[in-house]
Amino acid sequence: MGRTSDAKNKILTAARSLLEQRGYSALGVAEICKTAEVPKGSFYYFFESKEALALAVIDEQWAAERRDWEGILRGDAEPLERLRQLFEATENRQRNGQESCGVVVGCMFGNLSLEMSNQTDAVRERLQQIFEDQVDMVEATITEALGRGEIEVADPREAARSVVAQLEGQVLFAKLYNSTGQLSTLWPNCLALLRASRPQVAELA
Amino acid sequence: MGRTSDAKNKILTAARSLLEQRGYSALGVAEICKTAEVPKGSFYYFFESKEALALAVIDEQWAAERRDWEGILRGDAEPLERLRQLFEATENRQRNGQESCGVVVGCMFGNLSLEMSNQTDAVRERLQQIFEDQVDMVEATITEALGRGEIEVADPREAARSVVAQLEGQVLFAKLYNSTGQLSTLWPNCLALLRASRPQVAELA
Structure with missing residues (x-):
């Protein structure tokens, strides 16, 4: 062997x-x-190469995170509650990472997007695919909430992309400031971005 | 000499x-x-070092961008209109960059935040300061709009940070997809995040 x-x-x-x-x-x-x-x-x-290894690491990471995303976003809870759980899981993952290695490591896909996207096409395409997968899952959840009259969005896909963008932006700050505190705003910001109806927002209080 | x-x-x-x-x-x-x-x-x-050079490049870049931010956010237009102009300037800057060098280069501060924040304290602190400056300026504008009853936010500083996070997240996608199209959502997303009152939102249509 x-x-x-x-x-x-x-x-x-x-x-x-x-x-x-x-x-x-x-x-x-x-x-x-x-x-x-x-x-x-x-x-x-x-x-075969450093790039092949990077792709394998990215795939392994997404396979693990994807299980979390699917478990939550395709779960039995009501659609907006599933989004809340997704942000809670994101916050917990970053907090656990910080506790185990001393720093907020952020989102591997976001990190590599900003570092590498001008460099290797294979990695860039893989990262695009991962974010498309994330947007797909969030879009399906948003569409459900829309059907229930709980939110008001003109374009569910664009709204989903904005929710994921807010997540990436806040995780960027968590990494830069080595602090997960601001991640608690993900849920109220998501409700605002989706123009959730007032009863939903009132539940926050 | x-x-x-x-x-x-x-x-x-x-x-x-x-x-x-x-x-x-x-x-x-x-x-x-x-x-x-x-x-x-x-x-x-x-x-003195590569780090000293990086700090000089960052300072030079922020000095230039800061002039744009101040010119817009401390300008004479109404507060929400100033935020709209900021996003328009961001979109134009990314589009011009793409036209001149073929790729969307993104935000230097966001790029370096995700690449370097685990690496050098001096750079990390400088980047934190730049984002604090940005959040200060957006916060002042939000506070004005709040005083005019045009938006509804509980914590203007947290809201300002969320607006800048949305900007960084969308610019990340613009870079990854080498496309500035999605940046046009910055303005409606900002209105949603700030829970702008309906007449403001109606102006979008």
């Missing part, structure tokens, strides 16, 4: 951690292998 | 362009000097 999936997992774990700490550009294959404690030959056995 | 401010400007211009294209981590002093066509000695004559 020699090269086991254990080595592959070690590389993925090291790469995720280094990507979160320092971004993609500063990442080198030698350093990934050193951190993962695997020989360089192992790297190229599993991954 | 020998070393003129011309060399300094060449270094700043090269650094800004390389920072926008590839971010901070991947940037090297040798490459900056090569792009700027100045000898390496000149670099260290003007800048």
Whole structure:
């Protein structure tokens, strides 16, 4: 055997951690292998290039986050309540990350979007697809709430994109200020963006 | 003489362009000097380090953008109209950038926030200060609109931060998708976030 999936997992774990700490550009294959404690030959056995590894890390991260998004947004709760749960989960994820590694790491997809989108087409396309998936799920939830007369939006897809944009912007601030406090505004801001009817807003008080 | 401010400007211009294209981590002093066509000695004559140069580029960029922000947000128009002009200027800046260099470069401060905030304290603090300045200016405008009974917000500072977060999130998407189309939602989204009274919203139609 020699090269086991254990080595592959070690590389993925090291790469995720280094990507979160320092971004993609500063990442080198030698350093990934050193951190993962695997020989360089192992790297190229599993991954064609640094870009291929980045795509694998992104896919793994989205597979995990996607389970959360689907579990919440396709769950049984009422549509607006599902959106509230999504923001709560986002806040908890960032807070747990901060507790375990000392800093708010932010959103890997947002981080890489701003660092890499002028650089590699394959990564840019993957990140676009992930945000489209997120917007799809939020749009479906918004459309349900719209059907129930709970919100007022002219274009559910555009509204969904604005909700995800607000999330990314607030997570950017959480990372820059190393503070998750502001993330509690995601839910009231979402209600405002969707022009939720007054009874919904009153529940906040 | 020998070393003129011309060399300094060449270094700043090269650094800004390389920072926008590839971010901070991947940037090297040798490459900056090569792009700027100045000898390496000149670099260290003007800048103590790569970090010092990054701070100078950030300051120069904010000095220019700040003039736009102040010109608009401290102008004579009515407060909500000033916010509309700010978003229009943002959209125009991104569109002009795309026309001149082929890609939407996004917001330098947002890009560096996500790339660098885990890295250098000096840069992180400078970026925090810039966003505080932006939030200050938006907050003052929101407070005026609030006094005129045109909007409904409980906490003008939190509302201002949410408006800037929405801007950063939408500019992130503009960069990732290399498209400025979605930026036209900044204005209606701002009115929604501020719970602008109906007559204000009706003016959109």
